[in-house]
Amino acid sequence: MDVLKLAIAEGKLQSGVDLLKSIPTRGSSPISDLLVRALWECGKVEEALETFYYLKEIGVRPRIEICNGLLSAFLRSKKLGHAWRLYAEMFRMKIPSNTATFNIMINVLCKEGKLRKAEGFLQIMESSGVRPTVVTYNTIIQGHCDRGRVDIGLELLKSMRERGISPDSYTYGILISGLCKRGKLAEASAMFSDMEEQGAKPTAVTFNALIDGFCNKGDLETAFTYRKKMKDRAIKPTVSTYNMLLHALLMEKRNKEADELLEEMQKKDELSPDAITYNILINGKCRAGDIDKALQLFEEMTQKGLPASKVTYTSIIYGLSKSKRVEDGYSLFKEATRRGLSPDTVMFNAMIDGLCSGGKGEKAFLLLEEMERMKVLPDEVTFNSLMRGLCLQGKVEEARELLAEMRRRGIEPDHVSYNTLISGYSRRGAVKEALKLRDEMLSLGFNPTVLTYNALIQGISASGDGDLAEQLLREMAADGVGPNDGTYIALLEGLAAPSSVD
Incomplete structure (x- = not known):
């Protein structure tokens, strides 16, 4: 197997067909199975399919495990049409589907957004004498929850229990996350309790969903309660856990607690602040008016090789503008564009607002023209900032004319x-x-x-x-x-x- 993969990686073996032609092969062949597997594991799914068709042509019937592996490879590489073509060939070759086959094809349907057909596949599965598993249901429940239809996910939970299939940690995690995203935090907490009562162990992902839900609601007390439960169950918090709590604390201007939490995070050898952590901290310091600390964090972020994004630059531009350092903000705006970051509406708005507040209305209107050249659409925030800048200069009539300009562009004041x-x-x-x-x-x-x-x-x-x-x-x-x-x-x-x- 390793020899085959090395040959593929070095370009010595572009297709398995020529190799198989040199080997007398009939029926089921270990070398043909190994070859198809090596091709898809090296990312050459098209070549693997070509080899599969050749095997069919010479009368070789691949084992179901190889078929399922190739189906999974198509699913991972998002070549869903290929998966259906292979599945049809399996049917024509009378290769019977097993549980794994049905689970993969149900996943394909969910990825295509065909959730009703995915549920219908359950009946086809059972009529073929194959019993659905918890993985089968998890796939469909995930599909519905990803589209915000957590209520249907809960109905499927009831259905699987009626069929004697017990939900696992993944089932609960999907539903808890879906409930939290919909703001149904009481139901999510109740499901968490049910999860533990049934002996299913929550993961860091489950806790993060609950922490995120309560942070978004502004209920930090409950969010920290779930963080404590993580510790009590010896589940290590992730960088995402800390990021969500840091963001919530800084939004409530609980800066001292945020600093303590960051210090705790930095003491953990297995955790390092990522780009999102720095964006959260920089934004928090800018909102608190501590622009010097924000710039220090920006420099530290760069030294660590973490990429500064449009979000990073927007926060600092906003902070510099509020600190009456508009020219510094403008220089940073130009630096971002030189680094290949295309400013979006939010970033333009931060700079335009800063220029208008600093009495530099002419530059602000030049940025509006730049937005047009870059095909970045202004919004009501853009025009409100420009109006405020004109009003501060006493040019109220000119500001009022912008109302008509907004409507001309399809922007409602x-x-x-x-x-x-x-x-x-x-x-x-x-x-x-x-x-x-x-x-x-x-x-x-x-x-x-x-x-x-x-x-x-x-x-x-x-x-x-x-x-x-x-x-x-x-x-x-x-x-x-x-x-x-x-x-x-x-x-x-x-x-x-x-x-x-x-």
Whole structure:
């Protein structure tokens, strides 16, 4: 076997047909089986199929194990059409399918998205006298859960139990993961308890699904409870376990706990932070305003040979912009493109927002043109940033013209678009225009937010119309919009501002 694989690897054996022609072969031949296996194990599935057809031509009937191995090779290499052609040849050659054959072909159907046919194959399997196994059901359950149809997966679990087939750890893991992705965390926890009661041992993958589900919900207490259960059962956490918990802690600004968790991770010899870990940490430091630490992590990541992605650059560009280091962010943006990273909409938005906040609107509009050249579609966030930049420069009319430009491009303005313009007009003292925009916003079905009211109150207070300001406060209460600190600051700033005539 090793000699055959070496010959294939060195290019001395391109096809098994010539070799077999030199060997008198009839019936079943060990050399023919070894040859077909060596070809598919070297990734030459087409050559393996060619050899299979030659064997059929000279009357050799390959063993079912060889047929199944070749079917599996087609499945792994995503040559699903080849798998069906081989399966049809097996049928014509009267090579009876066994459990493994049916399981492979059911997997092929699931990969093709033909899940109803996969379930129908169960009946064909049983009518052929072959009993489905837990692997059979796991394959179909996985297919449904991958497509978000966990309810059908649960029905199949019930069906397999009725047939006397006990679910294993993999069955439970698939369903728990599917439930967590759908946000059905109570059901996932109940299934985990059932899993342990039935004696099926959870794996790190099972725990990671639960930890991820509860982290996404913001329930870190339960997430850490499952991490403790991992330890209690001597199941080692993976890099993914730490990444999910680190991300959740940093999103809640629990930076000290995140640092402690990272330190714990680094003490484990078998675990090393990966590119995802660094992206999480860099993003967390940028959100916390610690841009110097983020840049230090970026340098450390590069030194370790971990590839910086668009996500990495976007986080740092955002952090630099918030730290009023817009030019540094722009340089980093250009560096990313030089390194062959094509900026996406999110990355462009981070840079455009930074430039607009830093009073560099002209550069921001040049980036919009660059987006067009690179065929990267802007979205409402892109235009909202550009509007805010123009409003900060007092160019409110130009900002308002962007509403029409958005619609021309098929982008619908959102409540942020209107709040930005309302704020721009209010700061300039153009209260009537601000109120007109508020009415337009209402006519489109957008409910005013506390930011809408704050902007209006500031402008109205500055104009000296205290009665209208009080009316807006009452309107806020009627709409169920509670005032915040910004509301009272807007009121005081408006009163302190020089009065203006609209």
